[in-house]
Amino acid sequence: MTDGLLRQRRPHPHPVPPQRVRSPDRELPTTVLATVDRTVRGATPVASKRAAAVPWVLLGLAVVSWIASLLRSDISSAGDFGLLATVDPTYHVALVLLILGLVVELRRPIRRSGLLAAQVVMLVVIIHGTVPALSPLPEYAWTYKHIGVVDFFVQHGQVLDQRDIYQLWPALFAFVADLSTLTGVDPLLIAQWEPLAANLIFTLLAFAIFRTLTTDSRLPVIATVICVGINLPGQYLSPQDFGYMLCLGIFLVALRWLRTAPVPASRTVGSSPLVKARSRWSARVAGHYLVRRRTYIITLTLVHLMFAVLVASHQLSPYILLMDLCVLVLAGFVRPWWLPVSLTVIAMAYFAPRAGYIASAYSLFDGLNVVQNAAGTSPAWGTDGQAFSAILVRTLILSVWALALLGLVVARRALNELAVAGILAFSPFFMLLANSYGGEAIYRVWLFSAPWAAYILAYSVLNLRLPARLSRKVPRFQGARTVAGTLALIVMTVAMIQGAHGQIEVDYNTPSELEASRYLYATAPAGSTFMLAASSFPARSTAAYNDLNIDYGGDPDLINELHLKDHATLGPAVLPTLRGRVAAGGGPEQFFVISAGMAKYAHYFGYLADGSLERLTSELMASPDWTVYHRNADTVIFRLVAPTGGP
Amino acid sequence: MRAATSTGTTRTLSWVVVRAALVMAFAAPAAVLLDLPPAIRFVCVLTFILMVPGTSIMTFFPVDEAAVRAGIVIVTGMTVFAGEAVLMVWLNLWRPVDGLVALAVPCAIALAYDVLLRRRATGARR
Numbered sequence: 001m002t003d004g005l006l007r008q009r010r011p012h013p014h015p016v017p018p019q020r021v022r023s024p025d026r027e028l029p030t031t032v033l034a035t036v037d038r039t040v041r042g043a044t045p046v047a048s049k050r051a052a053a054v055p056w057v058l059l060g061l062a063v064v065s066w067i068a069s070l071l072r073s074d075i076s077s078a079g080d081f082g083l084l085a086t087v088d089p090t091y092h093v094a095l096v097l098l099i100l101g102l103v104v105e106l107r108r109p110i111r112r113s114g115l116l117a118a119q120v121v122m123l124v125v126i127i128h129g130t131v132p133a134l135s136p137l138p139e140y141a142w143t144y145k146h147i148g149v150v151d152f153f154v155q156h157g158q159v160l161d162q163r164d165i166y167q168l169w170p171a172l173f174a175f176v177a178d179l180s181t182l183t184g185v186d187p188l189l190i191a192q193w194e195p196l197a198a199n200l201i202f203t204l205l206a207f208a209i210f211r212t213l214t215t216d217s218r219l220p221v222i223a224t225v226i227c228v229g230i231n232l233p234g235q236y237l238s239p240q241d242f243g244y245m246l247c248l249g250i251f252l253v254a255l256r257w258l259r260t261a262p263v264p265a266s267r268t269v270g271s272s273p274l275v276k277a278r279s280r281w282s283a284r285v286a287g288h289y290l291v292r293r294r295t296y297i298i299t300l301t302l303v304h305l306m307f308a309v310l311v312a313s314h315q316l317s318p319y320i321l322l323m324d325l326c327v328l329v330l331a332g333f334v335r336p337w338w339l340p341v342s343l344t345v346i347a348m349a350y351f352a353p354r355a356g357y358i359a360s361a362y363s364l365f366d367g368l369n370v371v372q373n374a375a376g377t378s379p380a381w382g383t384d385g386q387a388f389s390a391i392l393v394r395t396l397i398l399s400v401w402a403l404a405l406l407g408l409v410v411a412r413r414a415l416n417e418l419a420v421a422g423i424l425a426f427s428p429f430f431m432l433l434a435n436s437y438g439g440e441a442i443y444r445v446w447l448f449s450a451p452w453a454a455y456i457l458a459y460s461v462l463n464l465r466l467p468a469r470l471s472r473k474v475p476r477f478q479g480a481r482t483v484a485g486t487l488a489l490i491v492m493t494v495a496m497i498q499g500a501h502g503q504i505e506v507d508y509n510t511p512s513e514l515e516a517s518r519y520l521y522a523t524a525p526a527g528s529t530f531m532l533a534a535s536s537f538p539a540r541s542t543a544a545y546n547d548l549n550i551d552y553g554g555d556p557d558l559i560n561e562l563h564l565k566d567h568a569t570l571g572p573a574v575l576p577t578l579r580g581r582v583a584a585g586g587g588p589e590q591f592f593v594i595s596a597g598m599a600k601y602a603h604y605f606g607y608l609a610d611g612s613l614e615r616l617t618s619e620l621m622a623s624p625d626w627t628v629y630h631r632n633a634d635t636v637i638f639r640l641v642a643p644t645g646g647p
Numbered sequence: 648m649r650a651a652t653s654t655g656t657t658r659t660l661s662w663v664v665v666r667a668a669l670v671m672a673f674a675a676p677a678a679v680l681l682d683l684p685p686a687i688r689f690v691c692v693l694t695f696i697l698m699v700p701g702t703s704i705m706t707f708f709p710v711d712e713a714a715v716r717a718g719i720v721i722v723t724g725m726t727v728f729a730g731e732a733v734l735m736v737w738l739n740l741w742r743p744v745d746g747l748v749a750l751a752v753p754c755a756i757a758l759a760y761d762v763l764l765r766r767r768a769t770g771a772r773r
Contacts, residue, residue, distance in 0.1 A: 158739040208712075298707055309733070
């Protein structure tokens with residue numbers, strides 16, 4: 001049997017180096033713990049049984065409270081402060097009860113994995129399942145562009161347009177189209193519930209990855225809970241979500257099966273801290289894993305297969321992953337050395353035929369201005385609600401990064417536990433050296449950094465100790481640490497929800513807006529053009545998305561075209577300007593679209609004075625240059641009557 | 648050698664997962680071919696994607712840890728299904744039902760072979 005094992009992967013004769021034991025379960029395998037747990041549970045007195053029932057009761061109350069909040073909430077009338085200010089207070093009660101239950105269970109000497117799993121799943125459901133449950137349609141206007149591509153593949157089943165970036169990276173869209181075709185389920189419904197499904201998978205993968213990094217049974221759970229609380233992926237059906245899932249899968253395979261072999265301690269004497277950390281990490285965490293040659297080959301193949309699908313899914317994610325893997329390989333944590341090379345070949349082979357078009361239509365290199373590349377998409381805040389959400393999220397992100405950095409510094413003597421997480425938490429920052437990704441680069445950095453930062457935070461919380469002289473002065477330090485940790489977790493989770501759904505009034509789409517959008521695509525002559533009053537509209541949601549506004553640069557909107565901001569007012573002079581801009585679009589017919597969602601968008605971001613779009617609607621109705629092409633409860637589509645040719 | 652260090656619980660779970668995956672390898676194509684209601688088809692096909700390709704690959708290198716196994720099974724299944732879908736798109740061979748059957752057949756063979764091996768191993772131990 002030994003012949004079947006790679007030689008360098010034999011377990012180290014002393015896989016667990018001597019170290020301070022901080023908790024009894026560090027030395028006990030999970031299976032032993034489970035046995036002890038069962039034994040103890042069978043013999044616990046009544047009081048202990050009651051104490052053991054507390055987390056279950058809290059979970060049950062949280063579920064009931066959350067369901068009650070769903071029945072009593074209406075987010076169609078959300079205000080500037082978003083979901084948290086709109087939902088029934090029972091939602092907040094559910095969140096707090098659930099987190100309290102989690103903390104109570106984690107404080108028990110022997111924890112029940114089934115209960116912890118149920119609590120974490122419920123946390124994901126409360127955070128990511130509420131909006132889908134309360135909305136008639138998928139959240140975010142830009143989700144509908146993706147639904148249109150899915151619909152395109154359902155109808156055509158092939159790539160027909162080599163200048164359409166979505167068709168050039170089609171893996172996710174083909175996946176959903178395939179699923180929709182086989183099942184007959186509307187892609188809209190799939191998109192609506194995708195955030196919940198994606199986050200459940202992300203959570204599972206994050207937990208599995210954390211399990212490969214440590215032998216402490218509490219650390220992966222706490223890290224997962226923090227990760228669920230602070231991360232912002234899985235907001236809508238998108239290639240980056242799918243790519244992120246594949247990246248996590250690749251990390252899992254690499255850290256589980258492709259890590260380097262442990263080096264005997266005698267050979268690391270006098271070596272750098274990183275070499276020692278690598279050796280200790282491999283030995284301590286991985287010493288008992290025996291990787292057979294067949295497994296090694298299969299897992300390597302699996303990584304390449306996942307990466308091949310990843311490069312066909314998203315433009316940016318493969319390169320962030322490559323960067324992370326490069327650092328891990330260079331630092332000696334992952335093998336083989338040629339893995340980043342072979343993956344780069346795959347990425348380049350995919351990108352090369354598309355490079356010409358991408359370079360002509362998009363920016364590949366935005367310069368070495370890190371500050372500019374790190375700037376987000378909102379340079380200014382239009383309402384108190386937007387400012388509140390933005391400040392809260394930025395504070396959350398900067399705090400987590402600062403605390404993770406502090407945690408690394410404090411735990412510098414235990415880098416064997418944190419080296420991998422430390423590398424992966426901060427290596428995504430290299431991305432800011434090259435590209436702003438349309439203002440989204442900083443969000444990508446956070447996305448790829450957050451799980452590892454969460455792991456470092458969890459480690460820091462678990463290993464926070466006062467010096468002996470101080471511990472006598474603060475006898476209740478452990479209790480205070482638990483209370484502070486619980487409060488911090490609640491605050492971080494609330495901040496993340498505010499960041500994700502703080503602008504729900506803008507991101508909430510109504511069926512009548514979608515109906516108007518689809519009516520336009522179904523009835524307007526191919527090649528026609530339209531302008532939106534604001535970009536918040538579920539456009540391009542059908543297979544015919546490239547029949548109108550064929551310029552591949554998105555749909556023009558009045559606010560951007562006229563650079564309107566600071567609560568601008570639309571005076572009478574705007575009518576001829578608007579007419580000219582819309583007419584300049586060309587095509588058989590030209591349209592202008594105004595919806596209730598656009599008015600909310602203009603208000604929330606402070607682009608227009610309140611009531612501006614309503615007045616513009618009235619003026620357009622009175623104008624002889626325009627006719628109402630379609631009208632429903634929330635949307636009016638105007639058609640330009642005058643012939644094309646400008647004002 | 649396979650699952651040599653696994654506990655009784657994980658071995659039983661693995662048994663259940665492999666058998667369930669084998670059932671789904673037949674159930675999902677059947678649900679689609681029989682044109683059952685969308686809700687049933689959706690559950691069957693989604694379960695197939697999340698379970699069958701990944702489990703059939705995992706029969707070649709079993710993992711004891713449930714979370715790691717579940718994660719790999721799900722990501723592998725989605726990778727394989729997405730890979731197949733994108734190939735159909737690129738090759739202009741958009742036939743999702745045929746694609747599902749083509750995916751189900753090798754998976755079913757691998758899973759059935761694994762079940763057979765396990766049965767033999769169980770019989771030999773007895």
